[in-house]
Amino acid sequence: MLRRMHPEQPKGFKFTPKNMIWVKAQIKKYPKGRQASAVIPVLWRAQEQEGWISQPAIECVAKILKMAPIRVFEIASFYFMFHLSPVGSVAHIQVCGTTPCMLRNSEEIINLCKEHISSKAHSLSDDGKFSWEEVECLGACANAPVCQIGKDYYEDLSKDSFLEILDELVLGRVPKPGSKIKRFASEPKGGLTSLKGKKENKLNASVARAVKLKDTIKRIEE
Ligand code: FES
Numbered sequence: 001m002l003r004r005m006h007p008e009q010p011k012g013f014k015f016t017p018k019n020m021i022w023v024k025a026q027i028k029k030y031p032k033g034r035q036a037s038a039v040i041p042v043l044w045r046a047q048e049q050e051g052w053i054s055q056p057a058i059e060c061v062a063k064i065l066k067m068a069p070i071r072v073f074e075i076a077s078f079y080f081m082f083h084l085s086p087v088g089s090v091a092h093i094q095v096c097g098t099t100p101c102m103l104r105n106s107e108e109i110i111n112l113c114k115e116h117i118s119s120k121a122h123s124l125s126d127d128g129k130f131s132w133e134e135v136e137c138l139g140a141c142a143n144a145p146v147c148q149i150g151k152d153y154y155e156d157l158s159k160d161s162f163l164e165i166l167d168e169l170v171l172g173r174v175p176k177p178g179s180k181i182k183r184f185a186s187e188p189k190g191g192l193t194s195l196k197g198k199k200e201n202k203l204n205a206s207v208a209r210a211v212k213l214k215d216t217i218k219r220i221e222e
Contacts, residue, residue, distance in 0.1 A: 013056035052083040088130035097134040100141035142186035152177035178207035
């Protein structure tokens with residue numbers, strides 16, 4: 001898929017002082033003269049700060065890493081984890097549309113995004129709070145259909161559970177990630193068939209951490 005810069009660009013981009021300290025620490029991980037190797041974490045930090053990768057952000061990263069801006073753009077446009085358009089101020093929802101999710105009705109989830117967020121992917125809702133896109137396999141096919149919001153996965157989705165997630169976000173709350181049919185991980189729907197004696201925690205490690213940190217949709221603000 002051809003990915004281009006957004007037609008509307010901000011005037012500039014600057015890392016916050018705290019993020020700049022973080023960026024310099026990343027560069028130090030690489031041998032002298034190889035600062036360009038830090039391009040992906042530095043771009044990622046730019047996205048964590050702004051929500052997306054703008055042209056000024058690309059130019060800023062290129063300057064810091066002493067790279068040609070086109071080289072940084074090549075990287076930002078190659079990896080779909082980098083958003084080249086502005087995203088919703090509350091959440092950008094990435095719905096998996098690859099075969100296992102499609103067979104489990106991901107199209108219904110995509111239609112809900114069109115209905116409740118915006119008729120087109122990569123554009124903002126009227127209030128600017130939400131955006132969405134269809135993505136390729138998120139690697140959680142056993143729990144299809146799946147969407148990623150910020151740092152976390154929402155799995156075993158149905159129309160109703162997806163609308164509940166949207167409602168929570170609208171109310172300013174962080175919906176609980178993980179399986180929406182109360183699966184611990186990706187065990188059979190009817191429960192474990194082996195290792196039954198194993199004592200389980202209530203939540204798997206990733207969901208427990210997400211619930212503790214509540215940083216699913218948090219941006220780096222400083
Ligand atoms: S196909 Fe959707 S997570 Fe793999």
